[in-house]
Amino acid sequence: MKLRNTVIREQDAARIHEVLRRFLGESGTAEVLLIDRAGQLLAMDGAAQALDAVSISALAAAAFSSTAAMAQLLGEPEFSVLFHEGTKRSIHVSTVDGDTILLAIFDERTTLGMVRLFAGEASRAVGAVLGEARGRPKPAAEFAAPLSESESRPAWTPPS
Amino acid sequence: MSVINYANRVIDFKIVYYGPGMAGKTANLQYIHRCLPNANRGNMISLATGDDRTIYFDFLPVSALTVRGFQTRFQLYTVPGQVQYNATRRLVLRGADGLVFVADSQFERLRENVESLRNLEMNLREYDSTLDEIPYVLQYNKRDLPNLAPVTYLEFVLNRRATRVPSFEASALEGKGVFDTLNTVSRMALASEFGKRERRDEAS
Numbered sequence: 001m002k003l004r005n006t007v008i009r010e011q012d013a014a015r016i017h018e019v020l021r022r023f024l025g026e027s028g029t030a031e032v033l034l035i036d037r038a039g040q041l042l043a044m045d046g047a048a049q050a051l052d053a054v055s056i057s058a059l060a061a062a063a064f065s066s067t068a069a070m071a072q073l074l075g076e077p078e079f080s081v082l083f084h085e086g087t088k089r090s091i092h093v094s095t096v097d098g099d100t101i102l103l104a105i106f107d108e109r110t111t112l113g114m115v116r117l118f119a120g121e122a123s124r125a126v127g128a129v130l131g132e133a134r135g136r137p138k139p140a141a142e143f144a145a146p147l148s149e150s151e152s153r154p155a156w157t158p159p160s
Numbered sequence: 161m162s163v164i165n166y167a168n169r170v171i172d173f174k175i176v177y178y179g180p181g182m183a184g185k186t187a188n189l190q191y192i193h194r195c196l197p198n199a200n201r202g203n204m205i206s207l208a209t210g211d212d213r214t215i216y217f218d219f220l221p222v223s224a225l226t227v228r229g230f231q232t233r234f235q236l237y238t239v240p241g242q243v244q245y246n247a248t249r250r251l252v253l254r255g256a257d258g259l260v261f262v263a264d265s266q267f268e269r270l271r272e273n274v275e276s277l278r279n280l281e282m283n284l285r286e287y288d289s290t291l292d293e294i295p296y297v298l299q300y301n302k303r304d305l306p307n308l309a310p311v312t313y314l315e316f317v318l319n320r321r322a323t324r325v326p327s328f329e330a331s332a333l334e335g336k337g338v339f340d341t342l343n344t345v346s347r348m349a350l351a352s353e354f355g356k357r358e359r360r361d362e363a364s
Contacts, residue, residue, distance in 0.1 A: 005161045013167030038255025039219075039235060040163045040172045054202050058219045058235065062207075065251040066216075138164070142228045146355030152347055155224035155232070158339035159195050 005138065006036060006099075012133045013043065016126055020045035023122035028110030030089070033103040034096070034126060037061050042100065042130075051105075060103050064093055083112065092116065096123040100130055162257050162353060164230070171230045173349045174237065174255055175342075178280050179262035180272035181213070181241030184301040187332035188262065189220045189236055192342060195335065196222060214240040217252045224346060234346050241276065250283045258295040258349035260341055262332075263318055265300045265308045270317060277318060291321060295348035298327040299341045304334060 008016070020032050024046050031046035033053055039061035044053050064082055071079045082093040092104045092115045102123050104115050163172040177185040186206065193204040200223050207216035218238040225232055237256075239249040261280065263273040284290055300314050309317075311329060319327055326344050330337025 005164070007164045007166070009166045013165070036163065036255065038161065038174050039237075040174065040255070042163060042165070052203060054221045054235070055205055055219065058221075058237075059205065062216060062251065065254065066248065069247055069251065142230070143354050147227070147347075147351050151225070151227050152351065153225070154339075154343035155346055156192075156196065156200070156222075156339055156343060158335065 006040075006042065006130070006134060007136065007138050008042065008133055009136075009139070012129055015129045016043045017045060019122050019125040019129070023104075023118050027104065027106070027115050027118035027122075029104040029106045029115055029118075030109075031105040032122075033057060033060070033105075035061055035101050035103055036099055037065060037101060046105075056103070060091070060093055061101065064101050081116065092119060094119045094123055097127045097130065099134075100127070102126065161255050162349075164353075169230050171227075171232050171350075171353065173232070173234045173257040173346070175234050175258040175260065175345055175349065176253055176256040177236065177238040177260045177262055178249075178253070178276065179241055179260075179301075180264060180269065180276040181243075183241060183262045183264040183269070183273075183276075184330070184332040185238035185241065185260075185262045186212075186214055186218050187301075188260070188299075188330075188338050188341070189218050189238060191332055191335045191338045192222065192236065193220055195339075199223075213242065214238055215245065216240060216248050224350075227350065232346075232350060234349070236342075243275075246279065246283070249279070250286055253280075253283050254287065256294060257352070258345045259291070260297055260299055260345050261318070262299045262301050262330075263314060265302045265314065265329075266305055267307050267309045270309060273314075273318060292323070295345060295352055296325050297341060297345045297348070298325060299330045299332075299337060300327060301330045301332050301337075303329045303336070304331040 034043040035057040039058040041053055041057040067082050068078045080095045084091040089107050094102050096102050106115050202221040205219040209215045220236045223233045237252050239252045328337045328341045
């Protein structure tokens with residue numbers, strides 16, 4: 001159950017971006033977020049720049065985790081999809097892999113069926129990219145040397 | 161676990177504030193939220209009951225130093241301290257890169273502190289992890305109240321693992337010790353990504 005560290009290289013990001021762009025076009029979804037199950041935002045596309053994507057990621061991961069815990073109480077391994085219907089915009093969350101979820105925000109310009117159909121395809125494609133990324137050793141260049149004294153300085157100064 | 165993103169040159173960490181109910185975990189995040197300029201923090205989200213007890217978690221994203229070309233960001237979470245919310249506590253713990261155990265310094269809360277620390281260790285085991293593997297600090301909070309247990313006694317009771325961890329006296333409502341705690345745990349989480357662990361990763 002241990003989560004793996006995720007290192008996303010430029011080429012991974014480009015491939016993920018391509019998959020997400022295709023998903024947006026095919027499904028008619030307005031915004032899409034790729035989120036790890038600890039709540040960290042891995043990638044986003046569409047008009048998502050205007051959203052508080054960091055907060056949505058934390059909340060979506062928590063909602064998905066608590067739904068998974070409920071599933072286990074019913075003897076199900078997981079509920080693989082979570083759907084919240086709003087008056088104007090709705091949210092569809094689905095499993096990518098054991099560490100990641102895909103969140104789509106859509107409106108009346110498409111349907112739940114379309115989002116669900118293409119989310120499965122996008123999840124498989126993006127899951128393959130993440131699987132390769134997580135299987136790779138962490139790049140040495142920037143991380144080989146321990147932190148220097150100046151890099152270890154306090155990040156925040158309390159008010160005096 | 162941490163996310164290193166070369167595309168936008170960002171490293172994200174998750175820090176979880178753990179401890180018994182009413183120990184001051186939410187107060188830590190509220191003080192940080194109050195003090196940091198908007199440019200260094202996002203919105204604070206609190207999933208609380210009507211009487212302001214945390215029912216799921218509090219969440220506050222903060223940005224920190226740029227190290228070797230990477231902006232470092234820390235997502236701060238609290239867990240619900242009340243005993244009955246263990247299922248949600250365990251969910252919030254998932255993927256933590258650093259832990260702050262917030263203890264209530266009052267004598268009458270010693271038992272709850274010990275039980276909460278044991279509960280933390282038990283929940284970490286669910287993720288095949290232990291306190292020895294995750295950067296971790298202790299905060300002895302509420303030092304402004306009467307009936308305090310001496311710090312030496314709290315150290316004896318709560319900081320007794322083979323390797324003692326940094327500990328801080330605090331009064332989170334007034335802000336005392338809050339940033340010392342945050343600076344230390346974030347530095348420890350950051351340091352764990354560099355140097356020693358890197359060589360081990362490459363050897364495996």
